[in-house]
Amino acid sequence: MSSLLHEVLVLLFRNRPDLAPELLRRVFKVELPPFAEVRIASADLSEAVPREQRADLIILLVDGKPVLAIVLEIQLSRDPDKLTSWPGYLVGARARYNCPVYLLVLCTDEAVARWCAKPIELGHPGFVLRPLVLGPNAVPIVTEPEQAAAMPELSVLSAIAHGKGEHGFAIAVAALAAAQGLDVERATLYDDLVLFWLNEAARSKLEEFMERGRYEYQSEIVRRHVAQGRVEGRVEGRVEGRAEGRAEGRAEGRAEAKAQDVLTVLDARGLPVSQELRQRILGCSDLAMLDCWLRRSVVIANSEELLHDH
Structure with a gap:
């Protein structure tokens, strides 16, 4: 499960790199610099730092030249080694791209997220890394x-x-x-x-x-x-x-459950349902008709279209 989760989370950001700056803006209220495009950059930072450093993903905001780098790390468990490697990632990215750098850590467990969010003291006065950690509750x-x-x-x-x-x-x-x-x-x-x-x-x-x-x-x-x-x-x-x-189970119970499913889908899609339509749905005992309405509820643009034949 861990391997699958790590793999697909990286893939989501690789497929849509602008997801990273969008999360910085939406969740952490980061004021992003003007940029024209978002790129995936090499995650191998060993050339900039004299030891092998490979982040999960590095995303660049570019406006003619890099204006912001985002180091993305997927962290599914506590790993004390990251207290050393994360500062190295930022230093390496800063040296390579000569622009501001953010560390975005994505966790699927709140306890791990709290651990990752602890400040990392580097020794030099004022030189403290506070990772931006996106736990499940913040997604x-x-x-x-x-x-x-x-x-x-x-x-x-x-x-x-x-x-x-x-x-x-x-x-x-x-x-x-x-x-x-x-x-x-x-x-x-x-x-x-x-x-x-x-x-x-x-x-x-x-x-x-x-x-x-x-x-x-x-x-x-x-x-x-x-x-x-x-x-x-x-x-x-x-x-x-x-x-x-x-x-x-009884047929009546199945019909009631399906009717509730139809209303749940319409509600989830933000489609207003009149009292008359709600009563019509809840009063239907035809399972085939309810199945039809359930499938139709996913694609219609207006709840009143639910009862219309196409």
């Missing part, structure tokens, strides 16, 4: 489809950080809708990642209206890690349990 919760479409990688990061919580379903709906506008390779990977880190209840709802029964991972990265059997075994067990529950 924006992206549930608005427009925001997710503008930066799909941020919506995937939101799913990784918050997919197990109460906002998991709304985040997933927005992220999966945003992925539809991407190339096939990225869309497939992002779909897998969102489903992989989703809580069980939300995943069950998504699998049902996606008409897949059990979601099969398509991207090589996720399939490689699922192939070990641990994750896939848990998923299969959950699906079998849901199948048994549906066989034993």
